[in-house]
Amino acid sequence: MKSFLEQIKPPLDISTNGHLIDYLFNYTTLLIAFFFLLVCIGLFGFSYFYSKKKHPKPFYVHGTSKKHILIVAGIASMVFIMVDMKITGISNHDFVNVFINWPEETADVVRVEVLGQQWAWNFRYPGPDGVFNTEDDIVTLNDLHLPIGQKIVFQVTAKDVIHSFYIPNTRMKLDAMPGRVSKMWVELTTPGNYEIACGQICGTFHYKMKASLEVHTKEDYQKWLKSSYERTKYTTDAVNPDVFWGWSWVASTK
Amino acid sequence: MAFFEQHIHDAPTTFLSKYVFSFDHKVIGKQFLWYGIIFLGLGGMMALLIRWTLAFPGQPFPVLGQYLFPQTNGVVPPDTYAMLFTMHGTIMIFYAITPILIGAFGNFCIPLMIGARDMVFPTLNMLSFWLAVVSAIILVASLFTPLGAAAGGWVSYPTLSLLAGSPGIGQTMWTIALFILGVSSTMGAVNYIATIITLRAPGMGYFDMPLTIWGLWLTAVLNAIFLPVLGAGLLLLTFDRVLGTTFFAAGAAATSGSGDPLLFQHVFWIFGHPEVYILILPAWGIVSDLLSFFSRKPAFGAKSTALAMTSVTLLSMLVYGHHMYTTQMSPLLTQSFMMLTMTISIPSAVFFANWLGTLWKGSIRFDTPMLFSLGVVFVFGLGGLTGLYLATVTTDIYLHDTYFVVGHFHYTMAASVLLGGFAATYFWFPKMFGRMLNEFWGKVHFWITIAGLNGVFMGMMILGYAGMHRRLYNPFIYEFLQKLIPLNTFVTVSAITMGAAQIIFVWNFIYSMFKGPVASQNPWNVGTLEWTIPSPAPHYNFKDIPIVKCGPHEIGNPNLVGRDFQYQTEEVAKA
Amino acid sequence: MTDAALDGKKIVSTVGMIVTLTSFAMLFATLMMGFAIYRFTTPVWPPQGMVRPSLLIPSLSTLSIFLSSMSYIWYEKNLKDKRGLYLTFGLGLIFMRLQFLFWSTLRSEGIFASSGIFGSIIYAFTWVHAAHIIAALLLLGWHIMQIHTNETVSENTITNIGKFWHFLGIVWAIMFLTIFVL
Numbered sequence A: 001m002k003s004f005l006e007q008i009k010p011p012l013d014i015s016t017n018g019h020l021i022d023y024l025f026n027y028t029t030l031l032i033a034f035f036f037l038l039v040c041i042g043l044f045g046f047s048y049f050y051s052k053k054k055h056p057k058p059f060y061v062h063g064t065s066k067k068h069i070l071i072v073a074g075i076a077s078m079v080f081i082m083v084d085m086k087i088t089g090i091s092n093h094d095f096v097n098v099f100i101n102w103p104e105e106t107a108d109v110v111r112v113e114v115l116g117q118q119w120a121w122n123f124r125y126p127g128p129d130g131v132f133n134t135e136d137d138i139v140t141l142n143d144l145h146l147p148i149g150q151k152i153v154f155q156v157t158a159k160d161v162i163h164s165f166y167i168p169n170t171r172m173k174l175d176a177m178p179g180r181v182s183k184m185w186v187e188l189t190t191p192g193n194y195e196i197a198c199g200q201i202c203g204t205f206h207y208k209m210k211a212s213l214e215v216h217t218k219e220d221y222q223k224w225l226k227s228s229y230e231r232t233k234y235t236t237d238a239v240n241p242d243v244f245w246g247w248s249w250v251a252s253t254k
Numbered sequence B: 001m002a003f004f005e006q007h008i009h010d011a012p013t014t015f016l017s018k019y020v021f022s023f024d025h026k027v028i029g030k031q032f033l034w035y036g037i038i039f040l041g042l043g044g045m046m047a048l049l050i051r052w053t054l055a056f057p058g059q060p061f062p063v064l065g066q067y068l069f070p071q072t073n074g075v076v077p078p079d080t081y082a083m084l085f086t087m088h089g090t091i092m093i094f095y096a097i098t099p100i101l102i103g104a105f106g107n108f109c110i111p112l113m114i115g116a117r118d119m120v121f122p123t124l125n126m127l128s129f130w131l132a133v134v135s136a137i138i139l140v141a142s143l144f145t146p147l148g149a150a151a152g153g154w155v156s157y158p159t160l161s162l163l164a165g166s167p168g169i170g171q172t173m174w175t176i177a178l179f180i181l182g183v184s185s186t187m188g189a190v191n192y193i194a195t196i197i198t199l200r201a202p203g204m205g206y207f208d209m210p211l212t213i214w215g216l217w218l219t220a221v222l223n224a225i226f227l228p229v230l231g232a233g234l235l236l237l238t239f240d241r242v243l244g245t246t247f248f249a250a251g252a253a254a255t256s257g258s259g260d261p262l263l264f265q266h267v268f269w270i271f272g273h274p275e276v277y278i279l280i281l282p283a284w285g286i287v288s289d290l291l292s293f294f295s296r297k298p299a300f301g302a303k304s305t306a307l308a309m310t311s312v313t314l315l316s317m318l319v320y321g322h323h324m325y326t327t328q329m330s331p332l333l334t335q336s337f338m339m340l341t342m343t344i345s346i347p348s349a350v351f352f353a354n355w356l357g358t359l360w361k362g363s364i365r366f367d368t369p370m371l372f373s374l375g376v377v378f379v380f381g382l383g384g385l386t387g388l389y390l391a392t393v394t395t396d397i398y399l400h401d402t403y404f405v406v407g408h409f410h411y412t413m414a415a416s417v418l419l420g421g422f423a424a425t426y427f428w429f430p431k432m433f434g435r436m437l438n439e440f441w442g443k444v445h446f447w448i449t450i451a452g453l454n455g456v457f458m459g460m461m462i463l464g465y466a467g468m469h470r471r472l473y474n475p476f477i478y479e480f481l482q483k484l485i486p487l488n489t490f491v492t493v494s495a496i497t498m499g500a501a502q503i504i505f506v507w508n509f510i511y512s513m514f515k516g517p518v519a520s521q522n523p524w525n526v527g528t529l530e531w532t533i534p535s536p537a538p539h540y541n542f543k544d545i546p547i548v549k550c551g552p553h554e555i556g557n558p559n560l561v562g563r564d565f566q567y568q569t570e571e572v573a574k575a
Numbered sequence C: 001m002t003d004a005a006l007d008g009k010k011i012v013s014t015v016g017m018i019v020t021l022t023s024f025a026m027l028f029a030t031l032m033m034g035f036a037i038y039r040f041t042t043p044v045w046p047p048q049g050m051v052r053p054s055l056l057i058p059s060l061s062t063l064s065i066f067l068s069s070m071s072y073i074w075y076e077k078n079l080k081d082k083r084g085l086y087l088t089f090g091l092g093l094i095f096m097r098l099q100f101l102f103w104s105t106l107r108s109e110g111i112f113a114s115s116g117i118f119g120s121i122i123y124a125f126t127w128v129h130a131a132h133i134i135a136a137l138l139l140l141g142w143h144i145m146q147i148h149t150n151e152t153v154s155e156n157t158i159t160n161i162g163k164f165w166h167f168l169g170i171v172w173a174i175m176f177l178t179i180f181v182l
């Protein structure tokens, strides 16, 4: 039985960028707490001091005088400048410089194709030849293996209905939509076993659409690649078209 | 200004023409109120089923369980769970809150508060109600179809909502029911707009209208413009399901040539975001009025409140994209939607400041309607401000489709709008039925409700931040969610508490209708036009059309003698 | 009724009609938006090697609905002789007949509602429009009945029906240009 604060903490952040989101969240909380405090002070304070008993004679004012209008306008612009501009600025900065700042796809970048289907996640690695949809691809079901310290680019789509590729530990989420390929990149920091979920309602067993995320050190990852490459030699049969659900990697536009 | 005076029809005599197929806006209003309350009950029961499943997965629902789900002896099955939250969302938004706020109080208040004898198009008004009934019948009937009701979420995105994703007839019935309801609401909107433009009592300019009317009017405008958008989307969805077109089919669902499922999301949210303001604008208006009435002083900056609501209405047309950040629109779109969404908080802050300004140096009476209005200020502060987390792209990437969103929109709808509706009910009940609701039980209702709902919805926020995503039959198959079992139980307990409070309300409502203390003509001492006539209002409302000489909030004027308020039919008192 | 009351009613019904037409306009505007998106996101139009249907019948429909609007205007000009009204009604029927002809020819040309997005658009949009035309024809029919049972018809009714009819004409014109010609 964890303490309450333990319970409400978001899952452990295992990515290089997750902290950006956590930071913005906490920052927003701070600003909003301040303004909600103002609201509460007004709400409860006035209710207390200006109740019928304490203050029988109301102050007859329409709040249309210049002074009052200025005060209101002041509060409004305070909200805009102190809250909106700030968080929009930060969010926009992170968005442009990090989250849609696609890494150059050098050899060091791990590329994975993700296919959502009712109700499972399919993963596809290009294999030694570095080309997708060939016989040497490594294909796994609900079982994603990734290294730390390397940039990882996912290209995500869905077979049947809309799903959402959700990795809580990286604070990342991306809709997987039939008929279009969307992409997302992360870089991981902490080895271990984590969970991948489906964020978008996709039918009765949406809640069961869960995959495991195994994060390795670089070396272990190479080991895993080798072993599973050996395995695929025997498992994938060249004639079965169903095996080749992948697509030729969409080159990053940038 | 009134362009013409409706003449007095003689009172309907037969039971049918009086209570069933009535042209009288007041009767239609009451009909909508019952309609709304019944569906509030239904949707609420569904909510409790949902909550039970989340707190005690795999345990039979007490009492009702074994009758509802005999095959699983009382446990909610996963497919049923999907139907439950889909129907819960649909029912609560379109069949509970909309009828109560817009259907009931729109119909009841507009003619009374602008000094008219009825809506301009009484027949259209009646039609609109009975169409809503037809739609409700179809929706409820869909629950009993072989494959069950719609289960794709209240947004019912394709391709899940296409035949491939949900083969049952239920989804089709859902689509058609919503289309019909859309037609009905559009009729209502036409009526409201025309009435407010053409039938305002002589002397009543737009800024002499009570803010309630402002809210309802802006709502009607949004309805008239954006319900057809949803209508178009639903039509295409129906064609896809029934007539084999392929607008939204893609991937495996697409047999030949592929459409674009994303188009539906765009269409849905072009309507969907205005819809959320459609729900809350009347509540804002009502609260702005009641705060002034019960602080016994004029509404602070009433004009700027009205203008603020108007600008929210305009902005609401430009921000829908914030529901689709994770679909990876073009970055430029994403950024502009983020910016535009943010600007909405400016007008919101304006009327928040005005609300507080109204309380400031007032002489506040804490009657039940006032309690609920103050409650709205509190919960909408929370609901609105939490919208900002979702408005920023990066945080939304994490929070999207988690319970944080669920918490946000329950705070705004299930808390703010619901409480607004209750405030209105307690306030206008005397004018509706000529009797007062019980004050004591009203206060009990308020305190339990506000305690319960904060438990529920704050709980949801925390769950969301802890990463729990939406529409999960059993969250606890995920390790990272198992620590949340106690919190979920707490939320469920709060929900049950809140539900219980509503039973108090319904009992109070029914009892007071017949046995409540008889209401005077003007129990709250306010000056808007509906209080210049007897309670309950006679079928022709005003024997002769009033002449308006001052604004709706002329209260606490020191120059007044005898009473501390004046009717809108009187010149502003001067020393 | 007093004059004041009369033009009061006039204003009211005008306001009502304007709002109603705005709603209808939004319905069709949404369809058009959908079309635009499909149109500009697909490299070649019509997609999947479809061939455009021949323009003959659609042009005839356009002509008939245009003439019907004209004749209605004529009717509104001099309410005395009813030929304008009948002509409008007749041309409206012809338009519907042409639509059915059009759909059957589409099928014979191998364009089905289920055959890809192109077919879907052509069928669905014409269906929706035709549904409105039928409604409008019913209105016209009802108005003709009114005349025959010679009850007093207020000018509002006539102008409002007119507004609706012209509106549908304009919508058709736009649809004709966008999804058939361009």
Ligand code: HEA
Binding pocket: A035, A036, A038, A039, A075, A079, B155, B276, B277, B279, B280, B322, B323, B341, B342, B344, B345, B348, B349, B352, B353, B356, B380, B381, B383, B384, B385, B387, B388, B390, B391, B392, B396, B399, B400, B401, B405, B408, B409, B412, B413, B417
């Ligand atoms: C009545 C309903 C209602 C209202 C009013 C709002 C209001 C707002 N909503 Fe909400 N929203 C919904 C209903 C509503 N929403 C629903 C139903 C959904 C989800 C649908 C679904 O996915 O199922 C949703 C989802 C939703 C999302 C998508 C989340 C996601 O799916 O990922 C976003 C993102 O931007 C958002 C933002 C906002 C914002 C910025 C406001 C703004 O209008 C808020 C403005 C108000 C304030 C900013 C507070 C007032 C200002 C102050 C208190 C300042 C202090 C003042 C003083 C000191 C005097 N909402």
Ligand code: HEA
Binding pocket: B037, B038, B040, B041, B042, B043, B044, B045, B047, B048, B050, B051, B085, B086, B088, B089, B090, B092, B093, B097, B152, B153, B154, B155, B406, B410, B413, B414, B415, B417, B418, B453, B456, B470, B471, B472, B473, B495, B498, B499, B500, B502, B503, B506
């Ligand atoms: C205005 C709208 C509204 C309202 C009022 C509510 C009210 C409540 N909602 Fe709802 N909810 C939605 C709109 C609303 N909700 C929407 C749009 C969704 C999204 C659906 C989707 O995902 O697609 C949703 C989803 C949703 C979920 C998420 C489901 C999921 O994602 O898995 C949950 C879970 O706890 C929930 C709970 C509740 C609770 C506990 C209440 C409580 O406030 C209920 C309290 C009320 C009662 C308990 C009943 C009242 C009783 C009476 C009136 C007396 C009885 C009367 C008679 C018999 C006549 N709601």
Ligand code: CUA
Binding pocket: A116, A117, A119, A162, A163, A164, A198, A199, A200, A201, A202, A203, A206, A207, A209
């Ligand atoms: Cu896949 Cu939800």
Ligand SMILES: [Cu+2]
Binding pocket: B272, B273, B276, B319, B320, B322, B323
């Ligand atoms: Cu929104």
